[in-house]
Amino acid sequence: MIKCSVAGVVATAVFLGLADILARFFAPSASPLVALGNTIVELSPPALQEFAISTFGSSNKLVLFISMAIGGALAAALLGVLAGWRPKVAGVVFSAIGLIFVGLVLRRPDTGWVDVVPTVVGVGLGLAALTALVTTARPHATSFCENEPLPAASRRAFLGLASAGTAVAAVSLTLGRSVQTFVQDAAMAVDRLVLPSPAVRAALIPQSASIGVPGVAPFITGNSEFFRIDTALIVPELNPEEWTLRIHGLVESEVLIDMSELLALPLEEHHITLACVSNPVGGDLLGTATWLGYPVRELLARAGPLPEADMVLSRSSDGFTASTPLEALTDARDSLLAVGMNGEPLPTQHGFPARLVVPGLYGYVSATKWVVELEVTRFDLETAYWTDRGWDERAPVLVSSRIDVPQALETLPAGDVVIAGSAWAQHVGIEAVEVQVDGGDWEPAELASEVSIDTWRQWRYVFSNAEPGRHWVTVRARTADGEVQTGERQDPIPNAATGRHRIDFGVE
Known part of the structure; x- marks a missing residue:
């Protein structure tokens, strides 16, 4: 059965690999692998999605693809065994699987009938590979795989076919991304885009904004280190010369703006x-950047939202939607249609060529990447991707804090122990941070300078004369309007995890 199992795995890999590379010339979701992954994400229970993000963070998509690969290999091996026993039945099953993938491709918002071509071609070639491999693996048409030893010539033929199929699949899957870059030229588009100087520059970040403790996350998070959580299994690659943003819905007049017009506006820069x-x-799914963009309130003012509107439904090029309170996009906060990040055009994985950045709200209701549409509407008329899955529809950021130093379970020398980290309550601001050691009284921590109420704030506390033994420390923050970070533990659904970060460490 081993040879037939191998035949099934290789044939399936040929199907998926060739379909994937062909899909680069069609819609982004034309790849059956991408269509399957997106479907798994969309149909997964919210609790499972939350577990994946909380556990694996920005690596959650990699874990999904690895899981798909393992599950797919097992299913393909069983298909190969079936082909060695009942070749015609296996052919029907293989074709039926192909039809399922066709359906998965067609259910994506950016695909049409022409986009099933890669899947159809891949199924045909995969089925041909399965037939050739299984025929070679069976010494007689009536025998089952490996019931009889293969002649030397047949064994060499099988190994040659299996090796060739594996090579074709590997090369196709590897080159698929390169072909997409060649076809869509996204990487070069990022390099070609020249950002104008901001009309409003971000405030200078004083040295006192850093608490000066090694190990504390830097005030500005680099582009490559910035967390990425979204629903896109394949990063959309848009041509800025073809990009437009449409503003419509409950407005006095529809607005359409392209990239050249956007870059000609007086852009603003904000931390x-x-x-x-x-x-x-205590997690690390947050970061601070210097964003360059145009105030969303000014764009909405062009359209003129009607009095009954209370929400803006933003849409990504891949169909993702987010529901943002209209007030958060029209008040005095620095909500941006961003085109730049830390002095560079937006990286593709962070929304190139344009995305939303809204201080004070969690990203699932506000930080739409690859944004192409703003529909002014109402909460009682429209829902969005994550609110359909049970998450809060308004999602204000909760006050929170984190200990970066020392590390959990770290052992330190006796004497003074420096404890430090960050606290945040975007669009409200942090007024104080307090630390509790070994269950004692809450003691005030030293705060770094506040750059903006829309950014995090570093803090430090010195645990004097720490004696040898095990110790534990807890942190809490207080906002500028007096709200104290709660100690009550709550899961992230429906509006963020709550509780106070605690770590244990040793002194010797």
């Missing part, structure tokens, strides 16, 4: 901290 609603207590 803003973004946080993921799935960030666990």
